[in-house]
Amino acid sequence: MIDLRSDTLTKPSPEMLAAMVAAEIGDEQYLEDPTVNELQRRMAELLGHDAALFFPTATMANQAALRAQTKPGSMLLAEERTHVLVYEWGGPAIHSGLVMKGVKAEAGRVTPDHIAAEDRLELGPGGIVVLENTHRSSGGRIWPLNEFQATVDAAHERGVAVHLDGARLFNAAVGAGILPAEWARHADSVTICFSKGLGCPLGAVLAGSAAFIERAWESKYLFGGAMRQAGVIAAAALYALDHNVERLADDHARARRLADGLGLDISVVDTNFVAIDDPGGDGEARLAARGVLVSDLRPGVLRAITHLDVTDDDVDQAIEIISDALTATRTAAPRAR
Numbered sequence: 001m002i003d004l005r006s007d008t009l010t011k012p013s014p015e016m017l018a019a020m021v022a023a024e025i026g027d028e029q030y031l032e033d034p035t036v037n038e039l040q041r042r043m044a045e046l047l048g049h050d051a052a053l054f055f056p057t058a059t060m061a062n063q064a065a066l067r068a069q070t071k072p073g074s075m076l077l078a079e080e081r082t083h084v085l086v087y088e089w090g091g092p093a094i095h096s097g098l099v100m101k102g103v104k105a106e107a108g109r110v111t112p113d114h115i116a117a118e119d120r121l122e123l124g125p126g127g128i129v130v131l132e133n134t135h136r137s138s139g140g141r142i143w144p145l146n147e148f149q150a151t152v153d154a155a156h157e158r159g160v161a162v163h164l165d166g167a168r169l170f171n172a173a174v175g176a177g178i179l180p181a182e183w184a185r186h187a188d189s190v191t192i193c194f195s196k197g198l199g200c201p202l203g204a205v206l207a208g209s210a211a212f213i214e215r216a217w218e219s220k221y222l223f224g225g226a227m228r229q230a231g232v233i234a235a236a237a238l239y240a241l242d243h244n245v246e247r248l249a250d251d252h253a254r255a256r257r258l259a260d261g262l263g264l265d266i267s268v269v270d271t272n273f274v275a276i277d278d279p280g281g282d283g284e285a286r287l288a289a290r291g292v293l294v295s296d297l298r299p300g301v302l303r304a305i306t307h308l309d310v311t312d313d314d315v316d317q318a319i320e321i322i323s324d325a326l327t328a329t330r331t332a333a334p335r336a337r
């Protein structure tokens with residue numbers, strides 16, 4: 001089986017596990033876990049913020065950020081297939097009392113015009129705009145820095161906070177050849193996920209101002225995310241920062257090669273996602289039967305994701321198998337109607 005479903009599927013390498021075993025640990029809630037403290041210090045610096053806080057998941061980090069920056073009854077504005085809107089089980093409404101509004105946006109990029117189109121009473125102080133980079137549902141697209149900054153400025157101009165869901169911000173940084181802080185420092189808060197392309201078993205970090213992180217602690221406790229000897233996990237994240245960031249370029253090159261081999265437009269393959277149209281809706285099962293696992297990007301579109309455990313050979317084989325299955329899908333589609 002060639003497993004291209006998700007970059008979350010990687011298991012920690014022997015070297016990462018060794019780093020976890022060797023970690024110096026303490027009680028995180030007493031602020032006595034030196035490995036967690038070191039990760040938080042490094043991440044604050046890397047993201048261009050005062051402080052950072054370790055979380056078990058990026059979902060929890062996003063939800064803590066929303067709760068710390070908003071007032072119940074306010075609006076959360078985001079592109080309509082943003083992770084916080086569609087994959088976090090209504091969390092913004094449940095945990096923070098937010099009214100969620102999704103807008104259609106090219107490549108997942110909310111623009112200043114989207115913000116201008118909202119009523120100032122509905123989207124105003126107490127509300128939040130959530131931006132995702134890379135943007136998952138558009139196929140791991142990178143947000144050009146100038147466009148990102150213009151959207152952040154438009155939100156700030158009307159007193160609205162901005163949260164950056166940067167679960168895959170390191171993919172964006174490596175793909176664009178700029179530092180993660182270039183985007184992150186403009187946002188009021190930023191989430192990073194370690195269990196995607198960085199190859200950790202779990203873990204996420206939230207960064208922002210010192211006052212914001214102080215408030216985010218409260219949500220971390222409330223959600224049951226205040227941990228104890230969490231340094232065993234933070235050690236994996238530190239290992240990933242040292243060993244698994246630059247190599248994301250390999251995943252990106254393999255994704256482009258896969259797309260090229262399938263005759264797809266590689267100009268939209270910014271990072272490790274390949275979007276494959278599946279008009280018949282049965283592509284996932286067809287490919288699985290031939291030994292290639294993929295998953296859904298959005299309705300009618302499959303995704304093939306490259307990651308630490310996908311080799312050049314896997315890509316070559318996947319090109320043959322997927323081409324074959326796609327051709328079969330196309331000829332079968334008219335008959336199926």
Ligand SMILES: *Cc1c(COP(=O)(O)O)cnc(C)c1O
Nearest residue numbers: 057058059060083136165167193
């Ligand atoms: C995966 C993902 C998350 C959630 O990460 P978990 O650590 O699995 O909770 C949040 N946002 C985006 C954009 C993601 O891709």
